[in-house]
Structure formats: structure tokens, C-alpha cells
Amino acid sequence: EAGVAQSPRYKIIEKRQSVAFWCNPISGHATLYWYQQILGQGPKLLIQFQNNGVVDDSQLPKDRFSAERLKGVDSTLKIQPAKLEDSAVYLCASSLDRGTPSLVAFFGQGTRLTVV
Amino acid sequence: DAKTTQPNSMESNEEEPVHLPCNHSTISGTDYIHWYRQLPSQGPEYVIHGLTSNVNNRMASLAIAEDRKSSTLILHRATLRDAAVYYCILRDPLINDMRFGAGTRLTVKP
Numbered sequence: 678e679a680g681v682a683q684s685p686r687y688k689i690i691e692k693r694q695s696v697a698f699w700c701n702p703i704s705g706h707a708t709l710y711w712y713q714q715i716l717g718q719g720p721k722l723l724i725q726f727q728n729n730g731v732v733d734d735s736q737l738p739k740d741r742f743s744a745e746r747l748k749g750v751d752s753t754l755k756i757q758p759a760k761l762e763d764s765a766v767y768l769c770a771s772s773l774d775r776g777t778p779s780l781v782a783f784f785g786q787g788t789r790l791t792v793v
Numbered sequence: 794d795a796k797t798t799q800p801n802s803m804e805s806n807e808e809e810p811v812h813l814p815c816n817h818s819t820i821s822g823t824d825y826i827h828w829y830r831q832l833p834s835q836g837p838e839y840v841i842h843g844l845t846s847n848v849n850n851r852m853a854s855l856a857i858a859e860d861r862k863s864s865t866l867i868l869h870r871a872t873l874r875d876a877a878v879y880y881c882i883l884r885d886p887l888i889n890d891m892r893f894g895a896g897t898r899l900t901v902k903p
Contacts, residue, residue: 681836708889710891712893718895719878719880719893719894719895719896720837720893721893722890722891722892722893725889725890725891727889732888732889733890768836768837770836770837770891772889772891774889780825780827780842780884780886780889781827781839781842782829782837782839782891783839784836784837784838785836786835786836787836
């Protein structure tokens with residue numbers, strides 16, 4: 678079974694530039710999450726999608742971050758413009774629909790972003 | 794705003810059992826208790842989950858207190874490959890939310 682795919686694995690950009698991350702969840706998974714993980718901390722939820730609708734984006738810095746999941750499958754997360762403090766690993770995860778007893782989430786390997 | 798409390802770090806000797814505690818005093822009746830772990834340079838991976846009863850799988854056991862306000866992840870024989878950060882998470886199946894705390898960093902000594 679294919680897992681959650683993320684690209685790129687690594688990205689280095691200068692501050693004030695823009696960057697985009699891509700995530701392909703496991704087939705059939707309706708729920709998709711994006712997380713930001715700063716070194717030494719636990720993952721911080723940025724946004725949660727249910728199919729192509731946003732369930733929770735309360736911790737997404739909307740002045741510079743945006744995310745979309747147009748057809749309820751793949752998703753992209755964009756940062757524009759990037760700041761030094763955005764340096765982190767960006768993780769994507771997916772799980773089955775809400776209400777199912779087994780809500781195991783599967784994570785990609787993440788994209789490590791360095792802003793210089 | 795994590796709803797769980799875990800020790801920052803724990804140490805274990807190889808091939809000995811490890812008990813990782815988690816407090817979740819504000820747990821609701823519908824919250825499932827999930828455990829994930831994150832190996833170095835990897836995304837988190839699922840370990841085990843439960844609702845009320847103790848659970849066992851090939852990776853670990855989960856012991857849930859009768860009042861559900863705490864739980865313990867048990868690794869029966871720690872190996873060097875079990876060195877990771879372990880996260881205890883409460884999940885509401887109706888919302889399917891998933892918020893991490895700081896977790897417990899487990900060090901396994903040979």
C-alpha cells in the first residue's frame with residue numbers, strides 16, 4: 678500500500694521568497710492534515726481538510742500561509758512571503774473519514790524548509 | 794493547547810520494559826487515546842489506540858485507567874530502534890482532530 682507522498686524533501690529559500698509544498702494522501706482518505714514542526718517541538722496543526730473543505734485552520738497564519746485541496750485528493754501548502762521563523766519541517770498526514778472507529782493517521786516524511 | 798501531559802524525557806535499558814505515562818484529566822466520553830511515535834528524521838507513526846479497555850498489538854500495550862484520566866504505553870522489551878519521541882493524543886472521532894503536545898523523548902541505552 679502506498680503511503681503519504683510529499684515533495685520536495687528539502688527546500689532552501691531566501692526570506693521574502695515564496696514556496697509551495699505538495700502532498701498526495703493515501704487513496705480513499707478523506708481527511709488531510711498539514712503540520713509545522715519546528716526543531717525540538719511537537720508537530721503543530723496548521724490546517725485540516727475533510728475532502729476539499731476546511732475543518733480547522735485556526736492555527737494557520739493566514740497573512741502568509743495558504744492551503745488548498747481542490748479535488749479532495751492532493752493538497753498544496755504555500756508560504757508567501759517566507760520569514761526566517763518559517764524554517765521547519767512541514768508534515769502532511771491523512772486518515773479515513775470522520776466517525777470511523779479506527780482513526781489511524783498516516784504521515785509523510787515531510788519537507789524540511791530552511792529560510793535564509 | 795494539547796489536552797495531554799507527558800514527561801519530557803525517559804530512559805530505559807535495552808531489553809527491559811518501558812512504561813510511558815500520559816495524563817488526560819479533561820478527556821471526554823468519546824475521545825480515543827492514541828499513541829504515535831516519531832523516529833529521528835521521520836514523520837510520526839501510529840503505535841496503538843484505545844477507548845476504555847486495555848489494548849495489545851505487536852508493537853506495544855496500552856493500559857487505560859478505569860476513570861480514563863490517564864494511560865500508560867508499555868513497550869515490553871525496549872530495543873535501540875524504539876528510541877523516539879512518543880506522543881499521547883486524544884482524538885474525537887466526530888471531529889477527527891489530531892493535536893500533538895511535546896511528547897516524551899525515550900532514550901534506550903545498550
